[in-house]
Amino acid sequence: MLAKSTDDGKQAPAAAVSDGAPSHFIRNIIAEDLKREKNQGRVQTRFPPEPNGYLHIGHAKSICLNFGLAAEFGGMCNLRFDDTNPNKEDREYVESIKQDVRWLGFGWDDREYYASDYFEQLYQFALKLIKKGKAFVCDLSADEIREYRGTLTEPGKNSPFRDRSADENLDLFGRMRAGEFADGSRTLRAKIDMASPNINMRDPVMYRVLRATHHRTAARWCIYPTYDFAHGQSDSIEGVTHSLCTLEFEDHRPLYDWFLEQLEIHHPQQIEFARLNLTYTVLSKRKLLQLVQQEYVIDWDDPRMPTLAGFRRRGYTPEAIRNFCERIGVAKRNSIVDFAMLEHSLREDLNKRAPRVMAVLRPIKVVLENYPEGQIEELEAINNPEDPSQGTRKVPFARELYIEQEDFQEDPPKGFFRLSPGKEVRLRYAYIIKCVEVIKDPLTGAIKELRCTYDSETKSGSSQSKRKVKATIHWVSARHAITAEVRLYDHLFTKEDPDDVPAGSDWLANLNPKSMERLTDCRIEPCLTNAKPGERFQFERLGYFCVDSEDSSADKLVFNRTVTLRDSWAKMERAGKK
Ligand code: ATP
Numbered sequence: 213m214l215a216k217s218t219d220d221g222k223q224a225p226a227a228a229v230s231d232g233a234p235s236h237f238i239r240n241i242i243a244e245d246l247k248r249e250k251n252q253g254r255v256q257t258r259f260p261p262e263p264n265g266y267l268h269i270g271h272a273k274s275i276c277l278n279f280g281l282a283a284e285f286g287g288m289c290n291l292r293f294d295d296t297n298p299n300k301e302d303r304e305y306v307e308s309i310k311q312d313v314r315w316l317g318f319g320w321d322d323r324e325y326y327a328s329d330y331f332e333q334l335y336q337f338a339l340k341l342i343k344k345g346k347a348f349v350c351d352l353s354a355d356e357i358r359e360y361r362g363t364l365t366e367p368g369k370n371s372p373f374r375d376r377s378a379d380e381n382l383d384l385f386g387r388m389r390a391g392e393f394a395d396g397s398r399t400l401r402a403k404i405d406m407a408s409p410n411i412n413m414r415d416p417v418m419y420r421v422l423r424a425t426h427h428r429t430a431a432r433w434c435i436y437p438t439y440d441f442a443h444g445q446s447d448s449i450e451g452v453t454h455s456l457c458t459l460e461f462e463d464h465r466p467l468y469d470w471f472l473e474q475l476e477i478h479h480p481q482q483i484e485f486a487r488l489n490l491t492y493t494v495l496s497k498r499k500l501l502q503l504v505q506q507e508y509v510i511d512w513d514d515p516r517m518p519t520l521a522g523f524r525r526r527g528y529t530p531e532a533i534r535n536f537c538e539r540i541g542v543a544k545r546n547s548i549v550d551f552a553m554l555e556h557s558l559r560e561d562l563n564k565r566a567p568r569v570m571a572v573l574r575p576i577k578v579v580l581e582n583y584p585e586g587q588i589e590e591l592e593a594i595n596n597p598e599d600p601s602q603g604t605r606k607v608p609f610a611r612e613l614y615i616e617q618e619d620f621q622e623d624p625p626k627g628f629f630r631l632s633p634g635k636e637v638r639l640r641y642a643y644i645i646k647c648v649e650v651i652k653d654p655l656t657g658a659i660k661e662l663r664c665t666y667d668s669e670t671k672s673g674s675s676q677s678k679r680k681v682k683a684t685i686h687w688v689s690a691r692h693a694i695t696a697e698v699r700l701y702d703h704l705f706t707k708e709d710p711d712d713v714p715a716g717s718d719w720l721a722n723l724n725p726k727s728m729e730r731l732t733d734c735r736i737e738p739c740l741t742n743a744k745p746g747e748r749f750q751f752e753r754l755g756y757f758c759v760d761s762e763d764s765s766a767d768k769l770v771f772n773r774t775v776t777l778r779d780s781w782a783k784m785e786r787a788g789k790k
Pocket residue numbers: 259260261262263269270271273274456457458486487488489495496497498
């Protein structure tokens with residue numbers, strides 16, 4: 213479960229580097245290359261998203277790795293959009309990706325590149341391969357190509373068009389570009405080896421005919437390079453030294469190497485690492501798109517989504533995500549990281565920065581019978597015990613208060629130390645109160661109000677406050693509190709592995725019907741009246757909350773619960789250490 217433990221054994225053990233992060237095999241390779249002055253001491257990486265969806269937390273791992281290593285070794289990291297699939301790509305995605313990478317804390321100066329910028333260059337590369345007899349125009353349909361390809365256990369068959377002359381291929385490829393042929397009717401294929409044990413080497417398609425409007429090149433092209441033909445060459449054009457990608461491209465590396473060797477151009481070193489997988493989470497853009505399109509979530513930035521936009525809206529900090537990405541490390545073997553570890557990084561960060569306030573999510577009224585009507589006290593409260601520089605604030609206290617419904621039990625079980633009839637509890641920063649009467653709705657029997665008395669000798673911080681009770685609860689003053697909406701979240705999926713479903717069912721069956729709960733009558737300390745979208749707070753005893761950036765307004769504040777206070781990861785770690 214622990215991502216750290218997934219080293220493949222070939223790598224040096226996790227030695228600490230300067231900033232305290234564990235080292236990993238890619239960092240070691242780059243350090244070694246620099247020592248040997250490979251690439252004239254240059255380190256050039258890139259983050260190469262396809263703009264066909266919003267970035268998710270898995271991409272954050274790749275972003276932190278590529279931008280982080282470049283920064284660490286005095287190199288550069290490009291942002292390059294691998295936009296070779298016009299039907300699935302969109303400007304909206306480009307903009308969101310740029311925003312998310314910046315939000316995570318990384319920049320690329322003017323090095324914003326697009327594979328589509330290289331379409332002409334890639335076309336020239338294709339011509340070169342044709343002239344060398346290393347590529348041919350094929351008239352097989354997509355289905356026929358699949359048939360001819362063979363299987364893992366059987367070799368493929370040569371295409372009947374494989375032996376066309378270079379001249380004929382040049383002519384046909386030119387006419388493909390000129391728009392003479394219907395979509396899907398012809399392809400350009402590399403001429404490698406239909407019997408290769410690696411299926412990627414069985415004369416893979418390099419170009420297909422496709423009439424589509426590209427988000428940047430519009431209708432200028434009606435042939436598009438495949439990802440496999442564009443990716444490695446784009447890296448080469450940019451002078452990338454270390455081309456970091458996820459493990460599923462290991463089998464593509466021989467093909468990328470073949471293209472680069474045949475073209476005799478700069479040859480980046482490809483290094484594969486394991487994708488991030490998280491429990492209770494799907495990290496596939498295709499599935500995330502489906503959740504959005506079929507309205508299982510509100511949008512890409514729904515606070516339950518594992519997208520960076522979703523995490524941002526939920527209240528996650530870029531620091532927490534970067535810290536998490538460092539903690540999980542980089543290894544060669546796939547693993548699944550516990551979501552609780554991400555939450556642990558988040559709590560660590562929010563604990564330091566988030567001011568504490570009191571908020572009551574499910575209010576029940578308390579009237580202090582012996583507290584003077586009209587009297588208001590301003591009680592001193594600490595904004596953040598972790599950070600004295602955040603100072604203190606005044607919290608109004610009056611005769612009518614709200615407390616949390618669950619902090620009162622009429623028939624308390626053994627061990628319940630909060631408020632119950634005849635029992636006492638301390639109000640945070642205030643007094644000890646005692647419940648003397650429970651007032652119920654005569655019709656429904658529901659509890660409407662608690663009548664209590666307060667002990668004026670027990671004010672927090674005063675010299676006579678020594679009297680002890682077993683529990684302290686939070687509260688707000690009824691006439692001062694602001695009413696707000698609070699949204700509580702749970703995992704989007706009920707199973708650790710959302711793909712774990714009985715035969716005949718699919719991952720959507722594991723969607724958690726209770727992943728969001730809206731509470732519309734919450735009462736919040738008045739100091740939050742002017743809270744701004746994106747601001748984060750700890751509601752004492754309840755968790756960390758963030759003002760929603762879409763739905764909150766000055767008239768009606770809306771908060772998202774970012775995470776609860778209970779740290780199951782820290783607990784597991786402690787248990788493990790024992
Ligand atoms: P998805 O499978 O979610 O659609 P993708 O790999 O197709 O992802 P790209 O836009 O091609 O998405 O990814 C950009 C970069 O991010 C690639 O280098 C890819 O390897 C990396 N990446 C994508 N998903 C993960 C992940 N879960 N963990 C680590 N890196 C990832």
